[in-house]
Amino acid sequence: MSKGNPPGLDPKRLRAHLDRALPGLTGGELTAELIEGGRSNLTYAVTDGTTRWAVRRPPLGHVLATAHDMRREHRVISALRRTAVPVPQALLLCEDEDVLGAPFYVMEFVEGTPYRTADQLAAIGPERTREVVLALADTLVGLHAVDPEAAGLADFGRPEGFLERQLRRWGKQLEASRSRELAGIDELRAALGGALPRSPAPAVVHGDYRLDNVLVGADDTVRAVLDWEMSTLGDPLTDLGLLVMYSEQRAVPGSPLTTTREAPGHPTPAEIVARYAARSGRDVTALPWYTAFAYFKLAVILEGIHYRYTLGQTVGAGFDRIGQLVPLFVRNGLTTLKEG
Template sequence: MSTSENHLPGLDLTGLREHIDHERPGLVRDVLRGELIEGGRSNLTYAVTDGTSRWVVRRPPLGHVLATAHDMAREHRVINALRDTPVPVPEAVLLCEDDDVIGAPFYVMEFVDGTPYRTAEELAAIGPERTRGVVLGLVDTLVALHSVDPAAVGLSDFGRPEGFLERQLRRWGKQLAASSSRELPGIDELQERLGKALPVSGPAAVVHGDYKLDNVLVGPDDQVKSILDWEMSTLGDPLTDLGLLVMYSEQKGDGSPVTTSGGAPGHPSPAELITRYTERSGRNTSAVAWYTAFAYFKLAVIAEGIHYRYTLGQTVGTGFDRIGALVPALIDRGLSTLQEG
C-alpha cells in the first residue's frame, strides 16, 4: 500500500482522516494508508487501513460531470437499507456529500475480504464442482435481493417502477446516440424490436442494475459474502438483473475487458440459471429472452461508448483497442436471442 498521506490520486487521506475523526471519533487509530482497487470502470474504489482495521472508500471518477451517474448518497442508501436483510452487503460506515473534504462526495464502508471471480480462467482454477456451486449461489443471492420488500427497508421511493422498461430502453438509446461515431448494422433494428415487444413487468423489486459474478465477493466457503457496485441500483423490473446474468453466462472469454466467466468448466447453463431463479423466486420468467436481448443491447451500447472514447484518446488501459470489434457480435446475439424467444 501507499505510505503517503496526501498523494493518493483522487483521495486526500489527511482530509479523510480528519472527517472520520469528527464523525466517528475513535474509529481510526493511526495514520491512514491506502491504495486504489483496480478493476472498476466507473466510480473509484480505494482500500484504506490504519494498520489495524480496513475500510473501503468510494467516490466518483476524476473529472466526473454527471452527478446522477455517480450518486454516492444513492449507493450508501441502498447498502445501508439492506444491512438487516438476507442480502450480503458491506456495512456502511459514513457518507460525506461535501466536496471540500477529499474533492468529491464519498462514502466509507467496511472492507469485506473475498474473491471477485472475473474470468473463466479464474473459475477453472477452483474446478468444475466449486464453480457450479459459486454460480448457483450467485442466483440464490439474486433471489434474496429480489425478495426484499422495498417498503419494509425504506426504499419505496428508490425508483419509479411504472414504465421502467420503456424508460430504460429510451435511456440506453440516447446513450448510444451520444457515443456512436460509426455505422452499426442491426443496432437500430434491435432497439426497435425491443421497443415493440416490451413485456409486462411483474412486481417491482430492488434492482442491482449490473449483477454479475465479478460484482460480488465470494468467500472461502464459495458463498457470496458481499454484493458490490450499487451505482446503477433502483426500484424496477427484477428480470433485468436476471437477463444480464443470463447474457454473461452465454459469453465466452476472449481476453477483452468485457469477457465473462460463462465458459468455465462446471458453469451452469443459462437454462439452469433461469430454472433455479424461477423455482426459488416464484416469478414468471417466460419473457426472459427479451430481458437477455436487452442486456445484449445495453452491453453493446456500453462497449461502443468505450470504443468511442478510445478513438478520441480519452480511455487509458489495456484491451480497450479490442472493444470496438466486439460490438457487432453483441448486436447479432441480441437479435438472435429475440428471434429464439
C-alpha cells in the same frame, strides 16, 4: 491493485475528513490502493495499517447524469443491511466535492473473491464452481424477495412504465456517448421498443448483477454484493436477463472483458434460469427480451467507457480494446431477440 497515491483519492484529505466526521475511526496515516477490475465507478482499499475500509467514488472526468450517484448506492446498501441480502456496512457518505473532488462513501472492507475469469473458477474445481454460481442465483432470488416498503425503499424507483423508461434512458446514454457509427444498435433499440413485455411485480433491482460484482467467501457463499450504482425499484427480470447474458457470453481473446462460462462445472444459462424460476416462483417465459436488453445495455455502457477512453479519462489497463466489443454485443442482442 494500483499502489501508491492513486488518482482520485488523496489519503491525507480523506483522513482529515474522517477525523472530523467519524472521530476515532482511523488510528494513523492512511494509505490507499485502487482496486482494479471495475469499468465505471472507482473503488479503493484504504488502511491505517490495522483496519481496512473501502471507498467508492465516481470515475474521473466525463460523468453521465444519474449514472454514478453515490447517494443512491449508499442508501440502498444501508437499507439492505437490515435484510438477508449480504452487503457491506456503510459508514459514511460525503457529498462535499472539496474533499476528494467528487462525492464518495466509505464502507467496511469485506474479505472475499470476485471471480472474474474461467481460470479462477477452474482452480477451485467443477463442484465448487457449480455451487458458487448457483449461490449467485440464490442470492438474486433473495434480493428480489425483499419487501421494498419494509426495507425503506418504497420510493427508490418508479416501477410503472419501468421497461419503457429504461430503454429510453439507455438510448439517451447512447446519444451522450456516441462518437462513431455503430451498425445495428439503432435497429436493436427499435426492436426492443416494439416488443416490450409485461413486467411482474416490482422488486429492488441491482442493475449490474454478475459474478464479479459479488465477493465469494472461502466457504463458497456470497459474502457481499457490490457495485449498486444502477440499483432501483423495477422489473426483477432485468437482473436475471443480465445474469443470463454474462453466463452465455464467451470470452473474447485479447479483450479486457472476461467471462466465466467456460470453467468446468459452470451451470448453463438454462440451469441458472431454472434455479431462479423454481426458487422465486416467477414466470420467465419472456426472458429472451430481457437478455437482448442486457446486450443493448452493456453495449451502451461499453460505448460510454470507450468514449471516456478517447478523451483520456479512464484509469487502468485494457480500455483501449473496449470499443472493439460493442459491435459484438449489438449483434448478440439482435440474434437473441429474433430467436426468442
